[in-house]
Amino acid sequence: MKLSSLVLGSCSLVVLAATAQAQSLTIATVNNGDMIRMQALSPQFTEETGIALDWVILEENILRQRVTTDIATQGGQYDIMTIGAYETPIWAAQGWLAPLDGLGGDYDIDDLLPAVRQALTVDGQLYAAPFYAESAMIMYRTDLFEQAGLDMPEAPTWDFIADAARQITDRDAEIYGICLRGRAGWGENMAFLTALANSYGARWFDMDWEPQFDSPEWNEALNLYVDLMTEAGPPGASSNGFNENLALFQQGRCGMWMDATVAASFVTNPDESEVADSVGYALFPTHNNFGNHGNWLWVWSLGIPASSQNADAAQQFLAWATSKDYLELVASQEGWANVPPGTRTSLYENPAYIEAAPFAGMTLDAMNSANTSNSSVQDVPYSGGQFVAIPEFQGIGTAVGQIFSAALAGQTSVDQALQQAQQITRMEMDRSGYYR
Known part of the structure; x- marks a missing residue:
């Protein structure tokens, strides 16, 4: 060469x-x-x-x-x-x-x-x-529950949660009984609200793809959310998403927080959380022992x-x-x-992880119990736990999330919000050809 x-x-x-x-x-x-x-x-x-x-x-x-x-x-x-x-x-x-x-x-x-x-x-x-x-579960302050004489059930109802949140709220000390997502977005407040509605037996659509926001289940669920956050939630809750509520909980300002199981490691990390040594866990609530915990995946x-x-x-x-x-x-x-x-399966078979993560069992149980193929006790034409697995949901969910965030902020009533959500969703589904 x-x-x-x-x-x-x-x-x-x-x-x-x-x-x-x-x-x-x-x-x-x-x-x-x-x-x-x-x-x-x-x-x-x-x-x-x-x-x-x-x-x-x-x-x-x-x-x-x-x-x-x-x-x-x-x-x-x-x-x-x-x-x-x-x-x-x-x-x-x-x-x-x-x-x-x-x-x-x-x-x-x-x-x-x-x-x-x-x-x-x-x-x-x-x-x-x-x-x-992740799935969803309750993270709560065991010290506040002890001071109030309350015992958290492993599988609480929403009635218990609402009563406990009001009891442990101390606005003078800036301790709020419950923190929930309020920021608008299909993966922000609507992730939580869809799970909440599922636990009440609600659904986004019936088998003919007709929106169901005019149902009594959605009315009851959204009223609970707005009333509870108004009486026992932090100020400005309509702007709070996952990270904002995480910070509030780590600062000791939330008695309970219902959100993604992945948050458990952050609320129990003593380098990041002021309440790391007083955190307990429970399953996402159900409605009157309804049997549907609304777990997402x-x-x-x-x-x-x-x-x-x-x-x-x-x-x-x-x-x-x-x-x-x-x-x-x-x-x-x-x-x-x-x-x-x-x-990974191997993580939950690792003794070092199980010993270090007291929330591991609850996380796995919540994930395994999530039913994404039929998230409501009623028949639905879609899959998804805290979302509806159709291309249109990203736009519809964001629009509905903005309406429900406005209801939380007191800019509209629950009845008006549900009516608007029904109209917008029906219009978008019609535009997308679901009724032809």
């Missing part, structure tokens, strides 16, 4: 190596604690692979707006998107997501909890890698847009961030109680 060919070949290798070293991924994710921790640990991935990471950390509603717009228009801004159990099957069916067929032989896909894997699979193919999964996952030019490198990151090795990494840095929960 000529010297010139050798030189050219060497130069080509140098260029390829430089290109590989210069490769970078843009990741859009939500500003939740586990994701922020992932960003903090990600330099290890870059050190191992040479792949640089550009992080876009967004509030939940803004994240959803931006990634939905980008993927629907094939904008190509992001190589990795944080998406959930709602978007994954819908977007995969549209051809908007890249299939995850390059996670590697040691990823152990069979270790994923069956319900979690199923939520992210279309036609037998995984389209998003689960980072953490949500999976915050990492997906790759089909428009990404860096799909192979993106799969490398997904395999790293959602692996058993990543759980070990978090445990070594933050302790087993703080690893991302709810995705």
Whole structure:
């Protein structure tokens, strides 16, 4: 071989190596604690692979707006998107997501909890890698309950919760009996309110896709929510989402908080929570022992847009961030109680995790009891626990969430809010062709 060919070949290798070293991924994710921790640990991935990471950390509603717009228009801004159990099957069916067929032989896909894997699979193919999964449960201040002479049942009713919230409220001390999501959004206040309505036996649609906001079940559920938050909730509750309520609970200002099970590690972390040593857990409430706890199943996952030019490198990151090795990494840095929960069977068989996380059993029970195929005791034409798994729900849920947030803020009555929700939902479903 000529010297010139050798030189050219060497130069080509140098260029390829430089290109590989210069490769970078843009990741859009939500500003939740586990994701922020992932960003903090990600330099290890870059050190191992040479792949640089550009992080876009967004509030939940803004994240959803931006990634939905980008993927629907094939904008190509992001190589990795944080998406959930709602978007994954819908977007995969549209051809908007890249299939995850390059996670590697040691990823152990069979270790994923069956319900979690199923939520992210279309036609037998995984389209998003689960980072953490959750259901809903009650977190409460055991010290406040003891002072009030109250015992939290393992499976309380809403009547008990409402009475307890009023008893432990002390506005002079800025302690509020209950904190619930109020910020408008299909994945914010409507996640909680849909679960609440399910526990009352309500449903979004009947079998003919007619909205059901004019039902007595929705009326009773929304009245409970508004009355309870007015009498025993924090001021400005209509602006509070997951992170705001988490901060209130950690500061000792919430007696009870009903939200995602993933929050348990944050409220019991003594470095972050002022009440870490006095937190108890119970199942999401039911209505008069109705039997439906309204548990949801949500999976915050990492997906790759089909428009990404860096799909192979993106799969490398997904395999790293959602692996058993990543759980070990978090445990070594933050302790087993703080690893991302709810995705792998092996985690709930790990004695170190069970010992460190007193909430592990309740979390797994709540997830296993979530019925996403039939979330109401009434027949429904849709799947989903705290959402309706149809493409139109993102827009409809956000619109209804704004109406219900206004009712919480006292800008409209419950009856007016339900009437508006009925009209808007019916109009959008008609426009989408559900009644033809």
